[in-house]
Amino acid sequence: MEYRQYQNVYVVRLDRGELVVDKLQELVQKEHISLAKIEGLGAADFLKAGLYDVETREFKCKEFHEPLEILSLIGNVTVMDGKPYFHIHIAVSDEQQRAWGGHLKEARIGGTGEIFLTVLDGTVGRMQDRIGNTGLNIFSFS
Structure with a gap:
């Protein structure tokens, strides 16, 4: 990973073999970032992604081990229990x-x-969402 900061934007290059979430975690901790918007694209050769089932309160994930084009990567960085929290x-x-x-x-x-x-x-x-009783970790503005 290599990156540069331009005002309030970090421009990040991830290299072959690097794990996206792992490297973003490293950057956010090193730079003490507590609130950010994430946008990206690229290519992957492994992916684990899925959806959250609010009824069972579990993520249903699939893994892919093949060349993939990352069309869009979008998300945010917030804080939960004093640590960076990623929603991507x-x-x-x-x-x-x-x-x-x-x-x-x-x-x-x-x-x-x-x-x-x-x-x-x-x-x-x-x-944790107590209003909608979903089990999701939702924004807290207090």
Whole structure:
């Protein structure tokens, strides 16, 4: 991973073999980032993603071990229990141009990854949803 900061934006290059969430965690901790917007694209050769089932309160994930184009990576960084909390979604396509996506658990870069991390002033926390009783970790503004 290599990155540069331009005002409040970190421009990040992830290299082949690097894990997306792992490297973003490293960057956020090193730079003491507590609130940010994530945007990116690139190529992966491994992906674990899925969706959260509010009825069972479990993530239903699938793993893919094949070349994938990362069409869109979008998400945010907030704070929960004093630690960075990532909420990232991903859309990918395979060599037949079939596309799918979901909540990103992890992806390994297969070519390169290009990410913009826009830092915002302030802090937004997370708390377990007691209003909708979903079990999700939702924004907390207190």
